[in-house]
Amino acid sequence: MSLIPGRIATFFGGRRWRSLAPLAVLIVLCVLIAIANPNFIELRNLVRLANSAAVPLTLAMGLTFIILMGSIDLAVEGTLSVAAMVLVLLAANDGNGNDYGWWAVLAAVAAGTAMGFVSGLVQTMLRIPSFMGTLGMWFIGLGLSVYMLGGTAIKLNDASIRDLALHRFLGLPVAVWVAFGAFLFATVIQYHTKLGRHILAIGGDEDVAKLSGVNVVRVRITAFALAGFFFGIAGVLAAAQLGQSHAVIGDGRLFAAVTAVVVGGTALTGGEGGVVNTLIGVLIVTVLANGMILLGISPYIQQTVQGLMIIAAVALSLDRVRLRIVK
Amino acid sequence: MNEPFSIKRVFEGKWTQGAIPLVLLVGLLLIIEIAAPGFLTGETVALLFANTAVLFILATGVTFAILLGGIDLSIQAVASLASVILAQLLPSLGLAAFPVAILSGLAFGVLSGVVHVKLRVPSFVATLATGGVVTGLALWVSNGRAITIEEAGRENTAWINATVIGIPVVVLISAVIGIAAFLALRYTRFGRQAIAVGAGEPAAWAAGINVDRTKIIAFAASGMLAAIAGVVLAARLSSGSPVLANQLLLPAIAAVIVGGTAITGGLGGVARTAVGALIISIVRIGMTFVGVNIFLENMVFGAVLIAAVAITIDRSKIAVIK
Numbered sequence: 001m002s003l004i005p006g007r008i009a010t011f012f013g014g015r016r017w018r019s020l021a022p023l024a025v026l027i028v029l030c031v032l033i034a035i036a037n038p039n040f041i042e043l044r045n046l047v048r049l050a051n052s053a054a055v056p057l058t059l060a061m062g063l064t065f066i067i068l069m070g071s072i073d074l075a076v077e078g079t080l081s082v083a084a085m086v087l088v089l090l091a092a093n094d095g096n097g098n099d100y101g102w103w104a105v106l107a108a109v110a111a112g113t114a115m116g117f118v119s120g121l122v123q124t125m126l127r128i129p130s131f132m133g134t135l136g137m138w139f140i141g142l143g144l145s146v147y148m149l150g151g152t153a154i155k156l157n158d159a160s161i162r163d164l165a166l167h168r169f170l171g172l173p174v175a176v177w178v179a180f181g182a183f184l185f186a187t188v189i190q191y192h193t194k195l196g197r198h199i200l201a202i203g204g205d206e207d208v209a210k211l212s213g214v215n216v217v218r219v220r221i222t223a224f225a226l227a228g229f230f231f232g233i234a235g236v237l238a239a240a241q242l243g244q245s246h247a248v249i250g251d252g253r254l255f256a257a258v259t260a261v262v263v264g265g266t267a268l269t270g271g272e273g274g275v276v277n278t279l280i281g282v283l284i285v286t287v288l289a290n291g292m293i294l295l296g297i298s299p300y301i302q303q304t305v306q307g308l309m310i311i312a313a314v315a316l317s318l319d320r321v322r323l324r325i326v327k
Numbered sequence: 328m329n330e331p332f333s334i335k336r337v338f339e340g341k342w343t344q345g346a347i348p349l350v351l352l353v354g355l356l357l358i359i360e361i362a363a364p365g366f367l368t369g370e371t372v373a374l375l376f377a378n379t380a381v382l383f384i385l386a387t388g389v390t391f392a393i394l395l396g397g398i399d400l401s402i403q404a405v406a407s408l409a410s411v412i413l414a415q416l417l418p419s420l421g422l423a424a425f426p427v428a429i430l431s432g433l434a435f436g437v438l439s440g441v442v443h444v445k446l447r448v449p450s451f452v453a454t455l456a457t458g459g460v461v462t463g464l465a466l467w468v469s470n471g472r473a474i475t476i477e478e479a480g481r482e483n484t485a486w487i488n489a490t491v492i493g494i495p496v497v498v499l500i501s502a503v504i505g506i507a508a509f510l511a512l513r514y515t516r517f518g519r520q521a522i523a524v525g526a527g528e529p530a531a532w533a534a535g536i537n538v539d540r541t542k543i544i545a546f547a548a549s550g551m552l553a554a555i556a557g558v559v560l561a562a563r564l565s566s567g568s569p570v571l572a573n574q575l576l577l578p579a580i581a582a583v584i585v586g587g588t589a590i591t592g593g594l595g596g597v598a599r600t601a602v603g604a605l606i607i608s609i610v611r612i613g614m615t616f617v618g619v620n621i622f623l624e625n626m627v628f629g630a631v632l633i634a635a636v637a638i639t640i641d642r643s644k645i646a647v648i649k
Contacts, residue, residue, distance in 0.1 A: 136633035143625030304463025310456040315446035
C-alpha cells in the first residue's frame with residue numbers, strides 16, 4: 001500500500017534521518033525566530049524560556065514512559081491538579097490553618113504517585129485500555145481537586161516553597177533545576193535500570209516481553225505510578241510558579257505534554273524513542289510558543305499549532321505504515 | 328464447569344448486557360418517584376428530557392465513532408466552536424448563522440476522519456489533536472471571551488427555547504436526530520457497514536467494505552452532531568464561549584458506554600445511548616437532590632465511566648490491552 005505518510009517518510013530517507021529530524025526542527029526554529037526577532041536570544045528571554053519549559057518537561061518525562069509502552073495517560077491534568085491541590089492545602093495558605101512546610105511537597109508528590117498507581121491498577125486489573133481508564137482518572141482527579149478547593153483559587157503562602165519559582169540559582173529559577181533533575185532521573189531510569197528496559201520491551205512487543213519473563217503487570221503498574229510521580233512534581237512546580245491552585249491549573253497541559261513527546265519522536269506504537277527525544281520535543285513546543293508571542297501572533301492560536309504538530313509528527317513516523325488496522 | 332450460577336457469566340451474556348441499562352434507568356426512576364412522589368408528571372419529565380437533549384445529541388454523535396471501535400475526543404471543542412460561531416454571526420447573518428456553525432462541525436469531523444484514516448493516526452490522538460486545533464480557533468475567533476447573544480440575535484434563537492404543544496423544541500430536535508441516527512444505523516448501507524467495521528475490521532475489509540469511507544462518514548457525523556449540540560446549547564444559554572461545552576465530553580462518552588455500547592466496537596446503538604443519556608441526566612439530578620457537591624460530579628462520572636467500560640468491554644477482541 002502506498003500511503004501518503006509512507007511516501008513522505010521514504011522521501012526523507014527513513015529511520016536515520018528521522019531520529020535527527022526533531023533536533024533539526026528545533027535548530028531551524030530557533031534560527032528563524034532569532035532572525036525575525038533578535039530579542040529571542042537575549043539572556044532574559046532564554047531564562048524565561050527555560051522557566052516556562054520546567055513544568056511541561058517534568059510532565060512529559062512521566063508521559064514518555066507511558067507512551068513508550070504503547071499506552072497513553074490522559075490523566076495528566078487531573079493528577080497535576082490533585083498534586084497542586086494537596087500542596088496548597090497542606091502548606092501555609094489562605095484557606096485553612098495548615099502549615100506543614102515541605103511535608104506538603106512530599107504529600108503532593110505522593111498523591112500524584114497514588115493517582116498513577118490507581119491508573120495502573122485500572123488498566124491491568126480491570127483490563128481496560130489505558131485511554132479509557134485514564135480518561136476516567138482525569139476527571140476523578142479534576143473533580144476531587146476542585147471539590148477540595150471549594151471551587152475557588154487558594155493562595156500558597158509558604159515562602160520556602162514559593163522560592164522554587166522565585167529564588168534563582170546560577171541565574172535560573174530553582175524550578176528549572178528541579179525539572180532538569182527530573183530529566184536526569186528519567187534518563188537514569190530509562191537507560192540504566194531494569195524497569196526502563198522492561199518498559200521498552202513491553203512497548204516493542206508485549207507478547208515477546210511476557211515470554212521473556214518480564215512481569216508485564218508489575219512493570220505497567222510501576223510505570224503508571226512513576227508517571228504519576230513526575231506529574232506530582234510538576235504539580236508542585238506549577239503551584240509554586242502560580243503562587244496558588246485553582247480549578248484550571250491543569251488546562252492545556254495534557255496537550256502540551258503529548259505534543260512534546262510525539263514531536264520529539266517517541267512513537268505512539270511504543271518501543272521507540274525516549275526521554276532524550278522528549279527533551280527536544282519540549283524545547284520545540286516551548287520555543288514555538290515563545291516565538292509566537294515574540295512575533296506578535298495571538299497566543300490563542302497556540303493549541304491549533306500544537307494540534308497540527310501532533311498530526312504531522314505522528315503521520316510522519318514510519319511505524320504507522322506497517323499497521324493496517326488503526327483504531 | 329460445574330458452576331451453577333456465575334455472576335460474571337450473567338454479566339457477560341449479550342442479552343443481559345442489553346437489558347441492564349434499561350433496568351437501571353427504570354430503577355432510578357422508581358427510586359426518585361418513591362423519594363419525591365409526583366416526580367413523574369408530564370412537566371418534570373419534559374424538563375428532564377429538555378435538560379438531557381444537548382447531552383443526548385453529543386452522545387449520539389460519539390456513538391458512531393465508538394461503534395467503529397474508535398473514539399472522538401474533539402466533540403466538546405467542536406461544540407464550543409459552533410457556539411462561538413453562532414454567537415458571532417447571528418447579528419450579521421441572522422438565521423443563516425445556524426447552517427454555518429453546523430457546517431463548521433461537519434468540516435472538522437471530516438478533518439478528524441481524514442487524519443485518522445489517511446494519515447493512519449489512532450483516533451484518540453487524531454481527535455485529541457483536532458480538538459486542540461478547534462479549541463485554538465474558537466479562542467482566537469472569540470478572543471478568549473464568552474460572547475453574549477444580544478437582544479437582536481435572540482429573536483433568531485427564540486424558536487429553540489419555545490415549546491410546541493407542550494413539548495420543548497429542543498426535545499423535538501433531539502428526537503428527530505435520535506430517530507434519524509437510529510434509522511441510519513439500522514437501515515442504511517452506511518450503518519450496516521459501520522457496525523461491520525466495528526465488529527471486525529479485517530473481515531469487513533475483506534468483504535469489500537470501503538472501511539476508510541465508512542470511518543470518515545462516522546467522524547463527520549460525530550462532528551456535525553457535536554456542532555448541533557453546541558448551537559442548541561448556545562441558544563439555551565444565550566451565549567457562545569470557547570469553553571462552553573468543556574464539561575460535556577466525559578458525560579457524553581459515559582452516556583454511550585453506560586447505555587451499553589462497547590468501546591471495542593460493533594455492539595450497541597443509538598437507542599442504548601438514549602437510555603445512557605437519561606441515566607446520566609437522572610444521576611446528575613439525583614446528586615443535586617441528595618446534596619452531593621456539584622464539584623464532585625466529575626469524580627462520580629469518572630468512576631462510572633471506568634466501571635461501565637470494565638463491564639461492557641469485549642476483551643476477546645483486544646489481543647494486548649494497551
